[in-house]
Amino acid sequence: MSTISPWKHDFPIFSINAHPNLCYFDSAATCLTPKHVAEAIYYYQCFSHANSHKSVYQLSANATELVEQAREKVANFIGATANEGVVFTSSSTESINLVATSFALNRLTKHSNIIIGAAEHHANLLPWQALCKQVGATLRIAPITSQGLIDVAALAKLIDSDTVLIAVNHVSNVLGVINPIKKIAEVAHQKNVPVLVDGAQGVRYGPVNFTDLGCDFYVFSSHKIYGATGCGVLVSKNKYIEQMSPFQLGAGIVQSVSYQEAIFTQGPLKFEPGSHNVAGIVGLVEAIDYLNDITWSEITAHTDATSAYLFQQLRELPYINPLIFWPNNEFHSNNVSDVVQCPSIFSFTMAGASCQDVAGFLDDSEIALRFGTQCVEPLHHSLNLAASLRVSLGLYNGFEDIDRLVTGIKSLNNLIQGPDIFDENNNILDNE
Numbered sequence: 001m002s003t004i005s006p007w008k009h010d011f012p013i014f015s016i017n018a019h020p021n022l023c024y025f026d027s028a029a030t031c032l033t034p035k036h037v038a039e040a041i042y043y044y045q046c047f048s049h050a051n052s053h054k055s056v057y058q059l060s061a062n063a064t065e066l067v068e069q070a071r072e073k074v075a076n077f078i079g080a081t082a083n084e085g086v087v088f089t090s091s092s093t094e095s096i097n098l099v100a101t102s103f104a105l106n107r108l109t110k111h112s113n114i115i116i117g118a119a120e121h122h123a124n125l126l127p128w129q130a131l132c133k134q135v136g137a138t139l140r141i142a143p144i145t146s147q148g149l150i151d152v153a154a155l156a157k158l159i160d161s162d163t164v165l166i167a168v169n170h171v172s173n174v175l176g177v178i179n180p181i182k183k184i185a186e187v188a189h190q191k192n193v194p195v196l197v198d199g200a201q202g203v204r205y206g207p208v209n210f211t212d213l214g215c216d217f218y219v220f221s222s223h224k225i226y227g228a229t230g231c232g233v234l235v236s237k238n239k240y241i242e243q244m245s246p247f248q249l250g251a252g253i254v255q256s257v258s259y260q261e262a263i264f265t266q267g268p269l270k271f272e273p274g275s276h277n278v279a280g281i282v283g284l285v286e287a288i289d290y291l292n293d294i295t296w297s298e299i300t301a302h303t304d305a306t307s308a309y310l311f312q313q314l315r316e317l318p319y320i321n322p323l324i325f326w327p328n329n330e331f332h333s334n335n336v337s338d339v340v341q342c343p344s345i346f347s348f349t350m351a352g353a354s355c356q357d358v359a360g361f362l363d364d365s366e367i368a369l370r371f372g373t374q375c376v377e378p379l380h381h382s383l384n385l386a387a388s389l390r391v392s393l394g395l396y397n398g399f400e401d402i403d404r405l406v407t408g409i410k411s412l413n414n415l416i417q418g419p420d421i422f423d424e425n426n427n428i429l430d431n432e
């Protein structure tokens with residue numbers, strides 16, 4: 001493999017008059033935008049924009065068709081069948097809030113409970129926490145194993161006849177592990193409990209198959225798969241869509257309305273009041289096409305190769321401490337088995353330097369990586385950490401980027417510690 005990613009030139013941000021030296025390691029927060037997506041949005045917005053689902057004139061009808069074709073495209077992408085519906089939202093966050101309000105709220109009593117994992121993003125914690133507080137219900141936390149995965153046996157013990165929903169991430173945005181969703185869905189369904197999967201990170205390591213995963217709700221955001229921000233998706237079993245009332249109210253979701261009453265439309269549209277984010281949806285379709293054109297086998301091979309190189313390089317630095325564990329070398333994106341799977345998200349701390357200082361120092365060399373609690377603060381508390389650093393790789397990252405990162409970290413360490421505290425085997429020298 002060349003040291004430079006074969007897809008790097010697809011991303012205008014690296015062009016000579018933008019940020020040619022940028023080393024971007026924050027794809028878990030948001031992916032950079034390939035020109036294909038930017039151009040699709042530009043052309044739609046400049047040359048064919050109109051409001052969808054509102055009128056019969058040609059431009060509006062075209063916009064409606066774009067949205068409805070996108071719904072089919074997303075369904076195919078996510079392996080949803082005719083039994084499932086695709087709802088467009090603004091983000092994973094909004095999709096989860098939708099399920100919290102429209103599905104869980106009126107099923108919850110003060111005797112019931114909701115179960116989430118111990119390493120959930122705040123987007124998949126706060127809505128459930130608030131809902132449980134509002135109703136007096138209990139939020140149960142399923143622990144994670146020493147390998148960072150949700151402990152399915154422990155989770156199974158938390159489920160009882162008062163459990164309303166289980167909400168877990170597909171891929172942890174901090175630990176990078178792929179959770180055993182199939183197994184979780186199996187144990188949940190044995191007790192008739194539906195499962196929501198926060199796929200904000202999982203969907204980038206596709207192809208995700210909703211039917212195969214066996215969950216009931218799956219959420220993701222376009223910008224985590226190289227689309228634009230402001231466009232999200234909720235995939236839901238139709239039986240739940242039918243039972244759920246609208247989340248927000250406004251134009252385009254009623255069959256009829258009087259001053260006193262409203263009869264809402266059926267299906268996904270009832271969750272999409274107001275004007276659709278057509279440009280964002282066009283961008284999502286283009287992002288899906290972009291990934292499909294590269295092919296998922298190429299994407300997986302690239303992810304596995306760059307991840308393996310990253311872990312191998314960082315592991316040689318004795319002052320780098322993984323948040324929980326060093327990933328092994330078994331990378332099988334989205335292939336649920338018992339091995340630890342790490343799709344290119346890695347969190348760590350560095351001995352002798354605060355995470356903020358490391359991130360700031362690397363930024364001086366245009367190396368961008370995340371520091372903080374990464375919106376998973378309770379996990380950091382339980383690990384007694386104020387913060388961590390996170391490297392997350394995207395299609396544009398090649399070995400060259402990882403070399404620059406490692407050189408940057410080594411330089412910082414030399415500045416802090418002096419170069420001579422490790423011998424050739426990376427054992428700390430006794431300088432006394």
Ligand SMILES: Cc1ncc(COP(=O)(O)O)c(C=O)c1O
Pocket residue numbers: 028029091092093094121123124169171172173198200201221
């Ligand atoms: C696991 C996970 N869930 C949810 C979210 C929220 O995504 P968004 O900001 O697109 O709503 C993120 C964002 O980083 C995430 O990593």
